[in-house]
Amino acid sequence: MKSAKKSSVKVCVGTYCYVMGGSKLNNLKSQLPDDLKDEVYVEASVCLGCDKLGSEPKPPYAEVNGKLMPQATLEKIIAALRADLQN
Numbered sequence: 125m126k127s128a129k130k131s132s133v134k135v136c137v138g139t140y141c142y143v144m145g146g147s148k149l150n151n152l153k154s155q156l157p158d159d160l161k162d163e164v165y166v167e168a169s170v171c172l173g174c175d176k177l178g179s180e181p182k183p184p185y186a187e188v189n190g191k192l193m194p195q196a197t198l199e200k201i202i203a204a205l206r207a208d209l210q211n
C-alpha cells in the first residue's frame with residue numbers, strides 16, 4: 125500500500141544555482157525513479173536563501189521536505205526522499 129503522505133522537493137532555479145549545476149535538476153520529476161514519482165511534489169524556487177548562508181555557499185541548493193540541501197544532486201535528493209519515506 126502506498127503512503128498517502130507526499131514528499132516535497134523545491135529546486136532552486138536561480139541563476140547562481142543554475143550555473144553551478146542546478147541545470148541538471150531541471151525536470152527533476154521526470155528524472156525520479158518510477159516508485160517515487162507519485163510520492164513527490166516538485167516545485168521550483170527562484171532562491172532558497174543562499175544569500176543568508178554565510179561566506180561559502182555551496183550551490184546548487186534544493187530543499188527536501190523542508191530541509192535545505194547544499195550541493196544538491198539527483199542522487200542526493202533521491203537518497204533523502206527514500207530516507208524520509210522510510211520514517
Ligand code: FES
Pocket residue numbers: 136137138139140141142170171172173174175183184185
Ligand atoms: S540562487 Fe539558489 S539558493 Fe539562491
